[in-house]
Amino acid sequence: xxxxxQHPSRVICKSGTSVKIECRSLDFxxxxxxxxRQFPKQSLMLMATSNEGSKATYEQGVEKDKFLINHASxxxxxxxxxSAHPEDxxxxxxxxxxxxxxxxxxxxxxxxxxxx
Amino acid sequence: GENVEQHPSTLSVQEGDSAVIxxxxxxxxxxYFPWYKQELGxxxxxxxxxxxxxxxxxxxxxxxxxxxxxxxxxLHITETQPEDSAVYFCAASMGNFGxxxxxxxxxxxxxxxx
Numbered sequence: 001x002x003x004x005x006q007h008p009s010r011v012i013c014k015s016g017t018s019v020k021i022e023c024r025s026l027d028f029x030x031x032x033x034x035x036x037r038q039f040p041k042q043s044l045m046l047m048a049t050s051n052e053g054s055k056a057t058y059e060q061g062v063e064k065d066k067f068l069i070n071h072a073s074x075x076x077x078x079x080x081x082x083s084a085h086p087e088d089x090x091x092x093x094x095x096x097x098x099x100x101x102x103x104x105x106x107x108x109x110x111x112x113x114x115x116x
Numbered sequence: 117g118e119n120v121e122q123h124p125s126t127l128s129v130q131e132g133d134s135a136v137i138x139x140x141x142x143x144x145x146x147x148y149f150p151w152y153k154q155e156l157g158x159x160x161x162x163x164x165x166x167x168x169x170x171x172x173x174x175x176x177x178x179x180x181x182x183x184x185x186x187x188x189x190x191l192h193i194t195e196t197q198p199e200d201s202a203v204y205f206c207a208a209s210m211g212n213f214g215x216x217x218x219x220x221x222x223x224x225x226x227x228x229x230x
Contacts, residue, residue, distance in 0.1 A: 106162060
């Protein structure tokens with residue numbers, strides 16, 4: 001199957017600072033990338049959908065000015081959590097979809113964000 | 117919007133027995149139904165998927181069935197092994213492909229008892 005990576009795998013930041021998470025499709029071109037967050041023992045909640053070269057579409061209730069998404073190339077999308085607060089602590093997971101992957105969604109390994 | 121319900125929330129089976137996880141969806145426009153396996157601290161892994169023009173799909177020990185009339189689909193794992201222990205999520209999408217957003221079920225924690 002297609003391979004998606006995320007970096008970093010874990011990050012700890014102080015309240016009020018910003019943190020950037022990268023999502024890369026390693027062996028295919030991802031025309032669409034998705035960002036999810038997952039709280040412990042819960043399901044995945046979609047935050048936003050991004051298509052290469054265009055603005056992300058955010059789900060209802062997700063603050064677009066707080067969670068900045070950039071899908072600048074067919075292999076890279078970034079999520080920046082701005083002015084992070086402890087309640088932003090979560091597991092953030094990206095997925096990617098593109099023609100080589102058969103258009104299925106393949107997920108990255110996730111990023112554990114802890115805001116202190 | 118779409119709503120996906122998943123049952124059971126936890127499931128324990130003896131090694132070698134079969135496991136079945138069921139999902140129902142609300143929107144008849146949904147056309148694509150993937151299943152994901154998630155191990156602790158990792159991202160979900162696509163294990164099998166089915167599209168609305170197919171009633172059943174099998175891949176070795178894993179099979180998925182779809183009943184569009186009843187709006188439910190199920191994951192079947194036969195000859196279970198300890199490495200099958202994980203959380204399993206079903207999902208539904210209104211697109212024909214995975215480049216449409218997915219609505220996930222609540223997950224099933226499967227434990228295989230050696």
